[in-house]
Amino acid sequence: MFTIEHEFDATIITLVDEGAAPLGEDVTIAAFEECVTVEQLDHNGSVAKITLTLSQMRDLAAALDLPEGIYQLGKAPT
Secondary structure, three states, X not given: OEEEEEOOOOEEEEEXXXXXXXXXXXXXXXXXXXXXXXXXXXOOOOEEEEEEEHHXXXXXXXXXXXXXXXXXOOOOOO
């Protein structure tokens, strides 16, 4: 299950783990104009936060559909 919320400066997506135990903590993804953050509560009760640039996010999205290897994305033709 997931939720989508549109805030003033970001779109917030929360991924909720469902199914049989053990379940993972919710993952919150915030898409800002200049970056994307991913947050999750860790086993110590602290929030672990990762910040990705838009370039890193583009590479991650592309990597999900590619086989093993090393890649460098080129710029789109104008």
